[in-house]
Amino acid sequence: MKTADCIKSSIIKRRGIKGHIAVDEIGLPLESDWTKKYYADVYEITTDKKVIIYEVKSSKQDYRSDKKWQNYLNYCDLFYFVAPLNVIEIIRAEVPSHVGLYSYDNSYLVCIRSARKHKENTFTEALKKKLQTQLAYRFTKMHRERLSMAKEVE
Template sequence: MMLPNNAQHSGNRTFKHDTPPNGTPSVVANVCKRSVSFNKLDRQSTQTIPLCMVHELQAGQILARGVQRLLHEMNFASITEFIPTRGLRVDVMAITPKGEIWIVECKSSRTDFASDNKWQGYLDWCDKFFFAIPPDFSTDILPTEYGLIFADSYGGAIHRPSSLTTLNAARRKKIALNFARCAAQRLHQQIDPRI
């Protein structure tokens, strides 16, 4: 499996586990390694995530993890399983340094995409919308007007950019406030799980 030549990786950091448990180099990690550069601070901040965690995650969560690593390298703040409004729950939502709202919908298979009838509802809640898929996913069934990210549990690469649709100010403020509250509450629960 190879990523298309025009897939892009914008980060300059990597994680210690760039090889899947079976020893075969990650398809996305191979792309990521092309632009890796370290300095002393990078080496000190490199994170180690136990490989056993990968096996406990569902397919969509594995993609979300790789997407979040990509977004982190782009200096975006992201969270998973965010509810922008009643009845909708996005796989990954991110806020860029410029304040743009991105939504990434993770699709692990053709069946996963075909059975989802809610993703169109996410379009009203973001500036940019992406699908994230594994490298062996056939892209012919995906709409071409939205962004596309190839991902696995070790990272991600933007294959096709998304067009910008600017949110109105009131909705952007509501999303940013809910995003901040959700992130703070999750952090608090990690610090004090008994709350």
């Protein structure tokens, strides 16, 4: 399994333990063109209905080549980068203090800096509701697939 996939899996498992809904690769529609989308690496809804996006970076090159992460700020209440510690140190020096940071090492996630809500956030309740509906659909579909696989094993 690739590093990025391992990181995503760890985030989803950790968030699920807390009773939150988290899935990977959720399409975020561009407000200027609803036919195009960004894809959040991991998208979470907490029990108190906060929306959190986790952007996974597996290497320095992966981080340096990403120019779209700031667009995600308008689709969430909180935003985190998750990467190996050597990459997180680079990210920490370059991103604003409201961006949260998690380091990843051998399936362990460690919060380096908690995310804070961005002052200029334009995340509307209407968009939040649309994305929550999309997430609920994806989560239900994922759950059905797991049940189907479990029945096949029996």
